[in-house]
Amino acid sequence: MIARDVVVENLIVTAVATFLAASAANASTIQLQPVSDAFARLGHSCGGIKQQILGEGFDDAGNVTGYVFAATRCGGSGKGGGYHTTTYSTWLAVTWDLGGNVVGEITGTPDPDPSVAGAYHSGSLVGGANYPTCDNATEYDNAFTCLSVPVFDGTGAYSVQTSLYVVNQAACTASDTSYCTYRGILAHECGPSCVRCGDMDSDGAVTASDALAALRAATGTGTCALQVCDVDGSGDVSATDALKILEYALDPAVSMTCQ
Ligand SMILES: [Ca+2]
Ligand SMILES: [Ca+2]
Secondary structure, eight states: OHHHHHHHHHHHHHHHHHHGGGOOOOOEEEEOOOOTTHHHHHSOOSSOOEEEEEEEEEOTTSOEEEEEEEEEEEEEEOGGGOEEEEEEEEEEEEEEOTTSOEEEEEETOSOOOGGGGTOOEETTEEOOTTOTTOOOOSTTOOSEEEEOOOEEOTTSSEEEEEEEEESOTTTOOSSOOTTEEEEEEEEEOOOTTOOOTTOTTOSSSOOHHHHHHHHHHHTTSSOOOHHHHOTTOSSSOOHHHHHHHHHHHHOTTSOOOOO
16 A cells, blocks of 8 residues: 555645646636616616616525626706706615525615725825725726625625726715716635635635645645545545545545545
């Protein structure tokens, strides 16, 4: 068995060297969907309804919570031949399932401004502390995207955040978001408290790096919890587990069984 493990180990080291550079975390992300009946909520639809979608967090049932700001601008001839537009808008408190589909909505509550989900308007600068990826240095920067700090659910496997795309910073304000676009983003990944079978480094993906870490644990130069690295359920961590992790990294159809 020792000789076999040496062979397996050599195989893994060679394969790791080959595939390590190509390995990367691959958390999947989807967008939270707009509400389908915004027209009914607004009572008007003139030239389309724009929806700002802001992710907030998770409820006790594990569904995603957030807000949608729906608005439509209606133009018309005013008295005396002048032209004016009327904007009809409403806030919706929305719940989405983990597929990003709307599963519940309440109109008009609690009338938040966009800062509720991390958007922050400080004077003429858009972004702020809740959007750490903003790199707009001056009020004259335009056409940039920021991401809010992700909020994880109780399992640490899902996170929601808001992306903010600013078209015109000067025109994008808390009261007029015509020149900004907010989108709720739901990611399926491993956060700090997430334990995934084979994902030794908890980065949300099983890669050759995890196989190498498991190999180190198997050879006594590292440690790894059984529920993460004993992927064949044998009760210990061996080079066989490392090989299986590597096989899974290359082909997710390979089955792993952690306790
Ligand atoms: Ca990993
Ligand atoms: Ca094992």
